[in-house]
Amino acid sequence: MTLLLDDVTLTYPDGMGRLTALDGVSLDVPAGRLTAVVGPSGSGKSSLLAVAATLITPDSGRVVVAGHETTRLSPAERAVLRRRDIGIIFQQPNLVPSLTALEQLQVMADLDGRKPSAMRDRARELLASVGLADQAHRRPYQLSGGQRQRVTIARALVNEPAVLLVDEPTSALDRQRGEAVLDLLAELTVERGTATVLVTHDRAHIGIADRVTEMTDGRLRTLVRA
Ligand SMILES: Nc1ncnc2c1ncn2[C@@H]1O[C@H](COP(=O)(O)OP(=O)(O)OP(=O)(O)O)[C@@H](O)[C@H]1O
Secondary structure, eight states: OOEEEEEEEEEEEETTEEEEEEEEEEEEEOTTOEEEEEOOTTSSHHHHHHHHTTSSOOSEEEEEETTEEGGGSOHHHHHHHHHHHEEEEOSSOOOOTTSOHHHHHHHHHHHTTOOHHHHHHHHHHHHHHTTOGGGTTOOGGGSOHHHHHHHHHHHHHTTOOSEEEEEOTTTTSOHHHHHHHHHHHHHHHHHHTOEEEEEOSOGGGGGGOSEEEEEETTEEEEEEEO
């Protein structure tokens, strides 16, 4: 399994006690498959993504990313794992205002110490695969909301992550643009072989998923498995 959560429990401090955000959550996502997570506000969806992204360490349970048991890694090792093996896409496209689309991707590759010339080709190829070949030299303010979100998708994929974590990627987009972004994610999951987790509150989006799970009060259950 490329992403595995095994009996994961996460609590947050809450007044005098603790609030249970994830309650014995298990999830496995193989390469090239997309799992959707639906559920009401406050049910634990973002906490699930944060744990899968190794941004938060759970109280108990195992989180395995691309064969690495993440809870056994040091913070520095987790940072390297995040950069190399995990792509994260947030609700709002968080691009650097002064950089062109191409530079947004190159910065990520530079951080990982990859060879600039090889990465330029890869960045161009990725921009083309998200339909932005002609927009490579535009800055965020010169792009539409949908195009900006496509840049963040390409950027998340630039280091060829094994795992792609996506949090409500269409919340800033109209319906048509939102659907196009979701179709693109489904396509790239297969093409790039990522284990993709898509958090969405909109059940209209779950058609693109291989598996649909529902989070309720920190518990995850599978609704539909392809
Ligand atoms: N840093 C934190 N400290 C304390 N409690 C938190 C923290 N982050 C989240 N929570 C609580 O944990 C529970 C799960 O929150 P989470 O953000 O994971 O839910 P969600 O399903 O993503 O919600 P939404 O759809 O509104 O984004 C909620 O009760 C929330 O209030």
